[in-house]
Every structure is written in C-alpha cells, then in structure tokens.
Amino acid sequence: MLRVLVVDDEENIRHMLKLILKKAGYEVKAVDNGQAALEELSVSGWDMVLSDIRMPQMDGHQLLDTLAQRDIATTVIMMSAYGDRDTALEAIKKGAYDYISKPFKKDEVLLTLRKAEERERLRRENMRLREETRRTFSFDNIIARSAAMQKVFKTVRKVAGYKSTVLITGESGTGKELVARALHVNSDRAKGPWVPVNCGAIPEALLESELFGHVKGAFTDANKDKKGLFEQADKGTIFLDEIAELPLNLQVKLLRVLQENNVRPVGSTRNHQIDVRVVAATHQDLEKMVAEGRFRQDLFYRLNVLPIALPPLRERIEDVPLLIEHFIERHNSKLGTNVGQISPAARNLMMNYAWPGNVRELENTIERAIVLADENLIDVDGLPTRISQSQDSLKQLLSGDNLSIKQTSRELERILITRALQKTRGNRTRASELLEISHRALLYKIKDYNLQNIDW
Template sequence: MGGSKILIVDDELIVRESLAGWLERDGHQLKTASSGEEALAMIEESRFDIILLDIKMGGMSGLDVLKAVKENDPDIAVIMITAYGSVNTAVEAMKHGATDYLMKPFDPDELGILIERIEKQQLQALENQYLRQEVRERTRFESMIGQSKAMQKVFELIRDVAPTDSTVLIRGETGTGKGLAAKAVHTLSRRCAGPFVSINCGAFPEQLLESELFGYQKGAFTDAKETKKGRFELAHGGTLFLDEIGEISMRMQIDLLRILEDHVFYRLGSTQPLEVDFRVIAATNRNLEQAIRERSFREDLYYRLNVFTFEMPPLRERKEDIPLLAAHFLHRFAQETNKPVERISRDALDEMMLYEWPGNIRELENAVERAVVVAKGPTILPEHLPIFSPDQMTLEPADQSLKELEKAHIVKILEQHQWNISKCAETLGIDRSTLYSKMKRYGIRKKD
C-alpha cells in the first residue's frame, strides 16, 4: 500500500538507517529519533501513522515512551523492536497498547507484511468511522420531526454547534422539544460516546436539587446511608443538560457559576475536590433578560450560559409540521396500545391545523395518544381530539397577547378539571412543577 508517515525510534544508528532505507523504497514518509525524549518532542509537533519503537534504549525506555504516546493519541500504531531475549517485555508492551512487535535481526519482507497489515487495519477503522458518521447523519434528528423552514434552521444550527465544546442555551416555550434538541447536539458531538445526563431544575426544591447535582458522602445528613454520585459527576466525559435553568434559586446560581468556570466541585459532606469534564447545555422557557432586570437571575451566569443560543419554534409557527408529527405519534401509540388505528380523518387534521397548541408538541402528542385510546375504528375523528373546536377559538379577542392567551387557556383547563393539578398538567402536556410555575407567574389562584 505505502504512503504512511512512520517514525523510527532506536538509539542505534545502523538500525535507524536500515529500517528507513527499506521503508522508503515502499513509498513511506520516514522520520527518525535516537531517543525516547526526542521521539516525544517530534510527536508533539507532528502526527505519525506508525511508530517503530525500540524497547531497550539509553535514557527513557521504550515502554515508557509507549505509555506516553498512547496517553496522548491512542490511535497511533506502535510496533515494538525487540532483541531475542526481550520477548517477554514485548508481550508486556502489547498489554499497554502496542500493535505488534518485530524481532532483531529484521527480515525486510516480514517488516513489509507487518506494515501493510497495519495499514489495512487503519484503513478499515477509517472506513468504519465514516460509516458510523454516515449513520449518525441519517439518524441525527430521528426524534425531531420537521420539514418547515423554522425547523430546518434549527437543524442547521445544531449541526454548526455540535462539533464544538461550546456551552449551548436552548430557548423556547414548554413542549417545543428543547430536550430533543439537546440530545441531538450531544449525539452529533465528539462526546457522543459519553453519557447524556439531564435534570429538570424546576422539578426539585432547592435542597433536593443541590444533592441531585452535587451528590453526597455517606453520613452527610440523616438519610445519607451511602455515598451517591451527583449529576455533575455522572456527566463526566459527556454532556450535562440543565433543563428549566431559569427556575433555580439565586444561591444555586452562584454554585453553578463557580462549577461552570472551573469544573471543580465537592460532594455534600466531603472536603475532597472533584474535577469533572462535561459540556453544558441549558434550556429555559423564561425570558432571562427580564429575569435579570427583576434580579431573579444572575447576569454573570447568563453570559456564561449564553455562548451559543437558538430558539425552538412553537408549534403554531410551524403548522406545516403538524401532519408529520401527528402521523408519527399515531403510528407509535397504535403500536404501543395494539389498536388498529391507521389514519387521521381530513376533518380531524383540519381541526389540528386550526388549533393554536399552547402546549406545543407535547400537547399534540397527548392529544393523539388520547385519540388512539378512545377511537373505536381505524380512523381518528374530530370528536376524539381533546382540543377546542375552531368555533370556540374564534371567541378569543384577536388583540390579546400570547401571555394573556396562555393564562386564559390554563384557567379554562383548570376549571374543566375542577383545579386538579395533575389532570390539568397532563392535558396541557406539561409537568406539575411547570404548571405551578406558570400559575405563580400569571397570578392564577383558585377562587374561594
């Protein structure tokens, strides 16, 4: 095959010259080093495909060089050069990542065969990498459905930011798919093999959120029966997704800012610092700029999070995606419930297209699930949908703001369910904590 960039490391000049002469005739690019220290300096400046490394050298040993090389770049192929009596050392080197070993005196044909085999393995690995990338490209947004211009823009932004390690802030209303977007960024990133750890910051009271994020040592408090790793620690090597970041307390914001700056934290009850490596993706449905003005969100934390931002469009602004989304949910829930529901009627789809979906995709998902459950035949009809009819919707004043419409819709749903928070949250397609947050924000209280 030929053409590989090869580094020969041996303290004997005759060995370096012999190997270089044979390999140059096969079309390889050759560099030589007379010591381990010199080799490591050359590796820092340039990348090699294959290293021929003598085990016994004056100064730094070949085994030590191997360990340093593999720590810096595990993918470099290293062939250990050994004398007859050092086979056991060569085997030990294999355990530390060496690809193979070559015994003195050298056979040029054996060397050529060995190099060619390694080149084929590297080519196969490269092809597999491309194949994996191709599969990831095909499936990158498999759970994010949309052909609208708004969603195509989101896909483009995700492609742009995913390969970097930049902090990402995803904004958008509840139920727009911020969590799916965060998972897509992780899947397309170089951290994709690492963990994707998520936490809804609005779903926990402050003290419980602290233990969830930081973890705790055994005995840190009364119920700490054993040591528990927190989300910061669990996300090491991967991505930490902080959903509803706008709901955390000011005290927790200070702690979070410190960790985002130096990636060092302490478990509760521990004095041992832990260093972690994770990428942060945050999401919020709040207006953080307004929260800063109201002094409920720290400006320095905002700038730490707001490195790369994009917004998930609400469903009312991408209605051309409704038929695709509805068909996807229909297929899924029909399979899960083992019901022969196959299609959505034209009238039902028209009603979906006219509805404003304040709960966004999550509300649509719940509506289709309910429709599949109550449908008696193969077709979903308008009466199977738990949404307001177009006639009811036209009664809303046209000049109302989105916040006023959302508040009015929440009050209607609360009254329909006699203020049962769990049922109301389910109908709206949001969790209880988010509903409580919205009620507090809009000043919604049950009348006496």
C-alpha cells in the same frame, strides 16, 4: 408484471384461475392450503393473494391472522361460497381487501384484481412517501419541515461537537429535551453518560449535594461519600432542565463550576476535575428574570453561549400534518391499533388550533383520538372539545386581551388566508379570488406567513 398467489383446495378452481390470470397478464402460482401459501409468501414477495376461505388444514381466516402476526403486507382477496357473506365480511375485518362469491364470472375476478392493484400501488406510493418524509424531515426522532426547525437542526449538527454550553429556550412541549438529547447523541460524547436533571423537581435543601456530591459526615445523613450528578456525567453531557428554578445561591456555585471545570462536594476541601458538556433548558424568559434580579446575569451570559430557541407549534403549522402522521404511526404500534387516516375536517381543526401545549399536546391528542377512533379513522368527535370547538379562531382572536391593531390584523390576515387555502385545497388562484387580492399579493403573503409548504 404483478404476481398473484392463488390458494384453493379445489383442483378445478386452481386450474381455472391460473388460466384466466395468466391470460390477463399476471404471473400466477397456485397452492392448495393456507400453510403452503404462508410458506410461499415468506420466501418470495407476492403482490396479491386470491384465497378461498374454507380449506382443510389452515383456512382463510387463519391465513389472515398469521399474515398480520408476521407483519407480511400483501393485498388479500377472499373467495367465499355462495351464501357465506358473513364469513367474508369477517375476513374483511381481519384485513382482507375484498371478496368475491363463488361461482364467479371471469370479469368479476379481473375487475376485483384491478381495483386491488390500484390500492396496492397507492399503498406502495404511500410507504415510499412516508419513508422519504422520514429521511428528509427527521433528525433523531425530531420531526419538522418548517424553515425555523430546519434551522434548529442545522445548528444542532453544527454545535453538537463542541463543549460550549447550550441554552435551549421554548414554550412547554416544544421539544427542548429532544433537542438536548440530539446534541448529546450527535457529539463524540455519545458513548459517555447522559444525565438529565430537573432542577425544579429536587428539593432545594438537597440540590447542592445532588449536583456536586458530598463527603461522609458533611451533614447528619451523610454516612458515606457520594458522587454528585456532575461527576456522574464525566465525559458525557449533563442536561440542566428548568434551569430557571435554580436558587440564587446555587447559581453562584454553578457559575464557578462552569468557569473552572471542577466541582467541590459538600463538606470537602478538595476540588474534583470534571469534563462535562452542559446543556440547559427553560420555558421561562431568563432575560426578564435577570432584569428582575431573579437570575444572575453572569450565569445567564455563561449559559447563553450557544442559544437555541424553539418556536411554538402555532408559528410553524406546516409541521402539524407531519407530526399527526408521525404520532399516528407511533401510537398505532404502541397500542397495537390500525388507525390509518384522519378526516379532512379533523385535520383542518388541528391546523387551526393554537396548541398552547405545543407538540406534547398534539401527541396526547392523537393518542386519545386513536383510542376513540371508529372504523380506523380519526374524526372530529375523537378530538377534545377545546379543539373541536375552536372552529372560530376569529372569535378567539378578538376575545383575547391583545389590543395591538398591528398584531391583531396580521393574525386576522393569516386566519383568512389559511381558510381560503383550506377551502380551495391549496389552489392559489381561486384562493386569491376569494380573498379579493391579487395572485401576486397572495404569493407574497403565503411566504410572509410561512404557509408555503403545507398540504392543504
């Protein structure tokens, strides 16, 4: 039985609504002002509120404002006096679901409530799904449902507890730092320090003393002993980001540290014992750098004990809808906005786009689109032109400099299948007809291209 709270200062309206609603099967309570309604709503859950706008003490607008401030989610329907349409619309802008004008007929009230009920049901269903998604497809703020990323989660869980060095590779923006943090947080070192170091951001001349420390007098500016980042990370994790930027002479020194578990500060004659878990990351191809003599092979092997490779976003588009949802929610709460949806056209464009900047680019796109959104909806015009005009993925494919027939045909096939599934909203029988292939062949290809878990 749904519970409806009636708020009105007129005794006879309260009485009438109580009768109508009880008879229609609702549980009803009536109060005579906004303040009393608020008290009632904060002690027990009411599915819907039917509230007058003009009331002494707290009026309907103030009630709506306070509900929003206190994050009390319930469906509110306003009742306005005849001719007070502007005030009613104002209330809808503030989050009321609908309004009815007084005097109203019995059927009008009941119909509006039925519609609201449907919305309330959808809202709950949505919340339940979101919660379920969060639980199933997230791991320490890393959101992904693709098989490739689920495999990464599994590896992270498995190797977090060991001290072995982990090397995380992947294009820029694929989540290397998030994974590194997850390794730390899920290990028994979580209470120890987490020390991220961007090897490319520290001037080469300072890098050695930053990493390993120095003693007083080691060089002109060294007027006292200084602990290096490795010692600061003792009993914790050091994250060597952009490891490919490490100069060759320091690569030798790092290798020694990894092998002997101690560091020697610049200018010192003593080694300091350390207990540090090393996680390194790079977006570069280290093996190629080894082949070109730019990265030491022995260090590469020493770092690459447990490799974790993060796939680019374009190879796991089934993660795109989930990430869109996640970032809409996150940026709404950061920006204080209330953007609830993305139009199917905008979503399709985002699923067809190649995302060279990976998840970071997607996150920035959503943040920008939220700021530009009208009517709380993200639409095509809120997307940057490189995405909104990337419509023609076929053209893009053919204007590239890749001449491999094998790769290009595969990519072409993937694009056509994606289009057919989008067009038929995931109806595989109809999609196979459009593609002029058998249903079986389509199922096989959907699996092959990893397109099975997508909400088209």
